[in-house]
Amino acid sequence: MALLKLGEKPIQSWREDSATAQLARTLFDPVVETLLAMFPWRFATQSLILQRNDDGDFLIPADVLRILKCEGKINGDKIITNSDTLEVSAIVKTEPEKFPGYFATLVAAKLAVEFCIPILGDVNILRVMTSLYESEYQSAKFVDSTLSRQSNIDDFSLINSRF
Numbered sequence: 001m002a003l004l005k006l007g008e009k010p011i012q013s014w015r016e017d018s019a020t021a022q023l024a025r026t027l028f029d030p031v032v033e034t035l036l037a038m039f040p041w042r043f044a045t046q047s048l049i050l051q052r053n054d055d056g057d058f059l060i061p062a063d064v065l066r067i068l069k070c071e072g073k074i075n076g077d078k079i080i081t082n083s084d085t086l087e088v089s090a091i092v093k094t095e096p097e098k099f100p101g102y103f104a105t106l107v108a109a110k111l112a113v114e115f116c117i118p119i120l121g122d123v124n125i126l127r128v129m130t131s132l133y134e135s136e137y138q139s140a141k142f143v144d145s146t147l148s149r150q151s152n153i154d155d156f157s158l159i160n161s162r163f
Contacts, residue, residue: 002111
């Protein structure tokens with residue numbers, strides 16, 4: 001999709017022996033992981049229950065891109081707390097097959113930006129693609145944030161103090 005946005009012929013496989021396929025292989029995972037970590041996308045957010053390891057630490061799993069909420073102090077790839085178990089809310093790596101349409105379109109727009117100079121070398125097209133990406137990013141955040149979700153506010157001090 002990113003190549004089509006640039007008016008280029010799409011690749012048929014990641015394994016192609018072309019400069020375009022090599023560029024796509026190199027950039028795809030870092031671009032996707034960055035986009036996933038930038039916003040608490042509902043499709044990529046999970047609650048995880050962590051157990052202490054043999055050293056007594058809570059290790060952050062390798063597929064976690066960003067911890068959104070935890071009761072403890074994050075120190076590198078560990079979380080320090082006195083609890084025996086720990087529940088965290090985190091953004092995790094997600095397979096492309098599970099991306100909703102709005103996120104797949106966002107990834108394509110960001111990749112088009114990244115492909116622009118190496119493939120086309122045209123700064124004007126880069127500006128247009130950057131503008132498209134920014135618009136897609138705002139749209140994707142809006143769609144994701146307006147998906148229905150039951151919200152519990154039972155444990156909120158200001159509401160409790162009213163009653």
